[in-house]
Amino acid sequence: MRNPFCFRRPAAKRAPMADWCVFCDIAGRAPSSTTALLYSDDKVVAFQDINPSAFRHYLVIPIEHIPTVNDLRITNEDHQLVSHMVKVGKDLLDRDAPRSEEHRFGFHQPPFNSVDHLHLHCLALPFMPSWKQVKYTPLGPLGGFIDADKLLERIKPQAEVHS
Ligand SMILES: [Zn+2]
Ligand SMILES: [Zn+2]
Numbered sequence: 001m002r003n004p005f006c007f008r009r010p011a012a013k014r015a016p017m018a019d020w021c022v023f024c025d026i027a028g029r030a031p032s033s034t035t036a037l038l039y040s041d042d043k044v045v046a047f048q049d050i051n052p053s054a055f056r057h058y059l060v061i062p063i064e065h066i067p068t069v070n071d072l073r074i075t076n077e078d079h080q081l082v083s084h085m086v087k088v089g090k091d092l093l094d095r096d097a098p099r100s101e102e103h104r105f106g107f108h109q110p111p112f113n114s115v116d117h118l119h120l121h122c123l124a125l126p127f128m129p130s131w132k133q134v135k136y137t138p139l140g141p142l143g144g145f146i147d148a149d150k151l152l153e154r155i156k157p158q159a160e161v162h163s
Contacts (some may be wrong), residue, residue, distance in 0.1 A: 019089045023117035027161060028065040038092055044085055046092055049121070053132035056124035059083040066118040069107050069146065072155050079155050082120075086148045089122035097124030105148035112144025120148060 019072040025033045027045050038058060039046040062081055072078045086105055093103045102125040108114065127133040138145050 002144050009163075021033045021065060021115075021117050023061050023066050023115055023119065027061055039088055041088075043081060044088055046088055046122075052128070053136065054123040054125055055100055056088060056093060058092055058122040060089045060092075060120040060122060062118055063102075065118045066077055068110050068113055068118060069151055070110060073117070074155050074158055079152065079157060082148070082155065085120045086152070089120055093122055093124045100124035101126060106136065106138070106145050107148065107151055108135075108144055109146055121145075 024030075026035045026037075026047060029037075035047050037045050037047050039060075042063070044060055044062055046058055046060045049059050062085065066072065072082065089105055090103065095102070097103070104121075104123040104125065106121055107118070108121070111120075121136060123136055127136070136145055138142075138147055138150070
């Protein structure tokens with residue numbers, strides 16, 4: 001039997017969208033958008049970073065406008081969305097860079113994010129040029145970059161314990 005005192009709070013409203021968002025244009029296949037998609041489904045799209053920092057450097061974004069990692073909620077829905085983004089990125093790098101020395105997946109945290117539409121960086125190393133790695137390396141709790149696995153831990157809903 002479900003514990004009657006255990007109930008979910010309604011999901012917090014996300015921050016409103018900016019007037020115009022370049023990644024929404026890409027995800028929505030706006031006529032003005034010339035970005036070639038590497039992958040798309042009903043939840044996410046993937047494309048090459050416009051300014052690549054590694055041998056392969058892809059971005060996976062949700063079609064829904066979620067501004068930053070701070071707007072993700074601790075819900076199954078958001079956890080599954082981010083898991084799916086990572087899966088899509090892994091599949092693409094496995095396909096396009098199977099012999100790369102390392103595949104790295106992560107997000108920039110505000111104020112270090114460039115575009116206010118959630119995007120997963122998928123990097124097949126080496127970094128090119130090598131100094132670019134500072135942008136994509138977690139540096140302690142205040143670092144600008146968070147590994148995708150760490151973020152998934154952070155937004156993982158606690159298993160509900162019922163007797
Ligand atoms: Zn957007
Ligand atoms: Zn970024």
